[in-house]
Amino acid sequence: xxxxxxxxxxxxxxxxxxxxxxxxxxxxxxxxxxxxxxxxxxxxxxxxxxxxxxxxxxxxxxxxxxxxxxxxxxxxxxxxxxxxxxxxxxxxxxxxxxxxxxxxxxxxxxxxxxxxxxxxxxxxxxxxxxxxxxxxxxxxxxxxxxxxxxxxxxxxxxxxxxxxxxxxxxxxxxxxxxxxxxxxxxxxxxxxxxxxxx
Numbered sequence: 645x646x647x648x649x650x651x652x653x654x655x656x657x658x659x660x661x662x663x664x665x666x667x668x669x670x671x672x673x674x675x676x677x678x679x680x681x682x683x684x685x686x687x688x689x690x691x692x693x694x695x696x697x698x699x700x701x702x703x704x705x706x707x708x709x710x711x712x713x714x715x716x717x718x719x720x721x722x723x724x725x726x727x728x729x730x731x732x733x734x735x736x737x738x739x740x741x742x743x744x745x746x747x748x749x750x751x752x753x754x755x756x757x758x759x760x761x762x763x764x765x766x767x768x769x770x771x772x773x774x775x776x777x778x779x780x781x782x783x784x785x786x787x788x789x790x791x792x793x794x795x796x797x798x799x800x801x802x803x804x805x806x807x808x809x810x811x812x813x814x815x816x817x818x819x820x821x822x823x824x825x826x827x828x829x830x831x832x833x834x835x836x837x838x839x840x841x842x
Contacts (some may be wrong), residue, residue: 647748648757653678658687658708665690665707671783676735678745679708685743686714689735712784714739717746721757724749749751761777763798763813767841769822771812773833776805782810789830794822813839 651713654668658672665677669698675692688710695707713725713731724736729753738747759765775781776787782799789796795815802809819836 645715645718645721645724645738645747645749648724648753649717649749650753651747653748655680655745656690656704657682658703658705659689660704661709662695662698662702662704663698665695665704666700668690674735677704678737678748679704680745684745686737686739686745689737711737715749716740721749721754721761725754725757728754730815761798762800762811763841764839765841766797766813766815766839767817768813768839769816770799770837770839771810771814771822771826771833772835772837773803773809773810773812773831775808775810777806777808781808785810785826785831787813788825788831792825794825 652672654672654674656665656668656677656679658679658681668677668744669675669692677690679687679689679690688708690704690707691709694709695704699708711731711733713727714737715727716811717738719736734750737745738749740746756831772783782801786796796812797815798811798813800811814822817838819838823836
């Protein structure tokens with residue numbers, strides 16, 4: 645999680661005023677603040693809609709909501725994605741073993757991770773294919789690239805109807821070269837796409 649979390653987030657003490665919370669939200673352009681207790685441990689979130697009608701001088705303590713979900717700093721980004729799916733939260737706190745907040749993860753960070761994991765940000769050729777869901781099938785494809793000194797940038801699979809839909813991004817510039825190579829080795833594919841990256 646350390647690679648993906650944002651360490652620039654709105655944070656206040658549970659003893660802070662509503663005005664301080666709103667100032668932090670405005671500064672960070674969010675509708676939430678991370679609240680911490682006297683020991684600096686995660687106490688929950690203060691949401692803008694919960695304090696909209698509160699007195700500016702009032703303490704946020706009564707408006708802090710401790711969520712059912714948060715993630716640990718040694719979690720994988722995939723765990724955060726699954727947690728978002730289950731919780732429908734817009735933001736997750738990232739905490740260490742002592743429950744001290746190290747950062748936050750939003751759907752933006754999950755999408756940034758997805759772009760990196762799939763190598764969308766790198767130029768190359770993406771190969772889409774369907775393989776039998778059994779040991780050794782992926783190795784056959786990867787061996788072809790390895791034998792021809794073509795670097796694999798990303799491999800992603802999805803199980804569908806007993807098969808594996810496969811997306812492989814390789815470090816190549818010409819889809820025709822990859823098409824010829826796969827056909828020469830009898831490897832069927834559905835689509836080849838040249839991607840420019842960014």
